[in-house]
Amino acid sequence: MNLEKIKLICFVFNKYFLLKALTSSFTITKKFIFSLFFTLICIVFTLFCSENLQNIASSLGILSFGILHGANDIKILSSKKMKINSLFGVSFLLIYLVVVFSGILLFYFIPGIALLSFVAVSCYHFGEQHWQDKLNDIKRPLPFYITYGSLIFLMLFSFHYSQVEEIIFRISSVHIPYQFFFVSLIITGNIFLGYIFIKLKNIKHILLEIFLLGALAILFYTGSLLFGFGIYFVIWHSLPSLKSQIKYLYPEKEDRPYLKYFKSAFLYWIMALIGLVTMYFFGTLPKDQYLSVFFSFLAAITFPHVIVMGLMFHSPNQNSN
Template identity: 40%
Template sequence: MTNSNNFGIVISFFGLWITTYFSIEYQQTIGFIIIFLFGILHGSNDLLLISKINQRETTSIGKKILLYYIIFVFFGIVLFYSLPKIALLLFLIVSAYHFGEQHWNILNKEETSKTIIGFQTTYGLFILSLLFNFHQEEVRKIIGQIINAPITSVNFTYCLIFVGVLLFLNGFLLVRKNPSFSKEIMVNIVYLILFGIIFRNANLIWAFAIYFIVWHSLPSIKEQICFLYGNYSIKNFVRYFKAAFVYWFLSLIGILFLYLLFKDQEIFKALFFSFLAAITFPHALVIMKMQNINKNNSEDIK
């Protein structure tokens, strides 16, 4: 168990403690604030990451990555507007893999395989299903607003069980192939129990914020800083923040504009998650490229 994970456990229990002293409205407000501050920040340096990747690759490949990034942003926006059901499905799959890749990046030190990708994706889907299971009515309402259709027949408990079986089968395959995975099984079972406790007791937005910030965004920021500047330090964090500030600030302005327009309407949550989806598609692609470079570097050292 790393120091980062110890920090994550402490902060998670602090977040759980907040649920006993703050109303649902305050939990939701605090959740949105920290997502705006740190969640958006962790994806605001994608262009700098592309520039760093470009130094290690040919110029043509670097330009293609930048072009793909811009295309994906517009693709996400157009897709959510024209084909919201397909867009939502893609968003869930991409987000699931992105979460699983970050949480299980230790597996990237081994040879990449379909089994690892499958496990990382099903792990992320399990996290999302676990969250949805404890907030079924609210999730149905948000999804219904995104796709413009009711989904009252969906039972997220069955989804959780189905994804759980897939996760177990993928995990069983990895136990036999990947020694790094075998060493991490028990501690990650503890993490899943912790996530379940938080998701059950916290408001949907606050529960999502705890996981998204503490267990995804902050570790991702640290990893990005190490990739960009060689190591993590306060000085390098300041450099990272300065480089991301313009894009981060513009994103905040955009979200603030949506909030002022729709703050008194339930549709704001749907718009908020749609906004996250539009920027998640290209961000996940950039991080995947960064992870592959880190994996190749670790193999070269060996």
């Protein structure tokens, strides 16, 4: 083990003890603490595991919890709480599939605009999920949601510029210089810090959020592109989203809500997995293009999912349970 790895491991454990000190007199969810500690463990994991092993681990997480968290959109749309009717008698499933395939066509005919739209929508969606129950007193949180999500993406893109630039070029035929990501990261980071110091009242909450961003920055730097994205996507987005959806769909006293959620999502989850596996093993794409297609697939299912989650979070019955 070289000296740099030893120093980084010591740094990670120092962060853990600092985390315990920060949370000793501050009320924060156990889920947040677990997720943050798991992120620190993942940093250590990146120091000893190859990029291939990291990509396998993150792919398993994305294919399981990542896709599963969006597999119950139809049930959420059709729930009695949503209080919306299908258009002209057309099923929610058909409408949902039309939106998905529209996203795929968008990537095929105007990939540059489609990619930009995907990133912008994902920035908002990541910010909404992370902050939706922490900024209840803010009337117009949309700019802040986008700022936070942009900060996450820009950190990841800056640390893996070569690979990200290659993926962007394959999808859109557009070259984006590194300076664009770096300058955007600095500007977005300062906007985010200014916002939380103005809007958040508890200084320890502010420190925890900065602590999290620092841990994510280290993870993105030490891990592969797919691993960094996968850990954030699964641990910090998909699992909290699953919890929010289950709380929305099932009353607190309902028996085995997690199992019921899995059963209702199983068919759509399996269909998505079959589609991806078929593309990988029987498709005619060159191997070096699979990552680009994978992100395009995520984009296609993200567009309708973001709409559904927005409707759920803004439903008057969101907190009725």
